[in-house]
Amino acid sequence: MTDETSRRTVLGIASGAIGIGLAGCLTESDQPESNSDQDEDTDDQSDEESDHNNSHEEDSGSHGSHGEELDSPSAEAEVSMTTTDSGDHFEPHVVWIEKGGSVTWTNESGSHSATAYHSDNDEPQLVPDEAAAWDSGVLSEAEATFDHVFETEGVYHYYCVPHESAGMIGSVVVGQPDLGAQPALEEPPSEKSEAIRGKLADLNEAVRGALDGQNDDDGQEGEDGSDNEDSHDDDGHDH
Known part of the structure; x- marks a missing residue:
């Protein structure tokens, strides 16, 4: 190589x-x-x-909280009645309608009722004085509905007969009620269980919080308007 x-x-x-x-x-x-x-x-x-x-x-x-925002009353409201993995519910828990308005409950799943806390239903009164009782009876068919018209201004608590003890309780606010004169917003009935009393207390807090906020806004507007009027009067007097 x-x-x-x-x-x-x-x-x-x-x-x-x-x-x-x-x-x-x-x-x-x-x-x-x-x-x-x-x-x-x-x-x-x-x-x-x-x-x-x-x-x-x-x-x-x-989902299922009691802090629903109540912006203003409507002519009508819809509430679903459901059974889910987390339990039995009215959705939403709280609705706000005008005096003379109506609420429609629709059974989405399970078997439920919408029943007023009223003496006519053998329950303590948690509705306004002079208010009529209502009871849908137990609705088991899917999409079955029940309607009720609310003629008396105030706060109405109601419950599901089969599931009250499980906390299936809701509230309807009608008009612009005086919160200090509502049986529903008083101390929950002592004859009810601790669980039911707790649920009612939660609803009371939600209703008071929402409506107090509305009253505060109205009061602030009134105060601003009054201040403006006073300012105009003062200006006119100075000139």
Whole structure:
């Protein structure tokens, strides 16, 4: 073998080794990048699942709460009666209608009633004086409905006969009632169980909080209006 041939053979072997080495380096450098991308995808998926779970938890937390916002009375309201994994519910728990307005209860699932706390229903009075009693009877058929018109201004508490002890209790606010003269907002009846008394206390708090807020807003507007009038009077007097 000549010196030239030997030199070419050595160069060929060296070039092959370098090529293999580079290929190995590229393969090794590519692999972590691929894993990194996969890890990022996994992290993104975990973040999406976490956001979804958090959103679901927030929805579950607000669902069935007694802090419904009562912006203003409406001519009519609708309430669903449901049985879910978390229990039996009126949804929403509190509605606010105008005097002479109506409420429609719809049985979405399970068997429920909408029954007033009234002496005519052999219950303590948790409705306004002179208010008429109502009782839908137990509705078991899906989409069955019951309507009631409320002619007397005030706060009305009502319950589901099969599920009162489980806390299925709701409230209807009619008109602009004087909160200090509502039997429903007094201390819950002592003859009721602790669970029912607690539910009624929660409803009382929700109703008072919502309507007190409305009264505060009305009072503030009145005060502003009065101040403006006084200011105009003063201006006129000065001139």
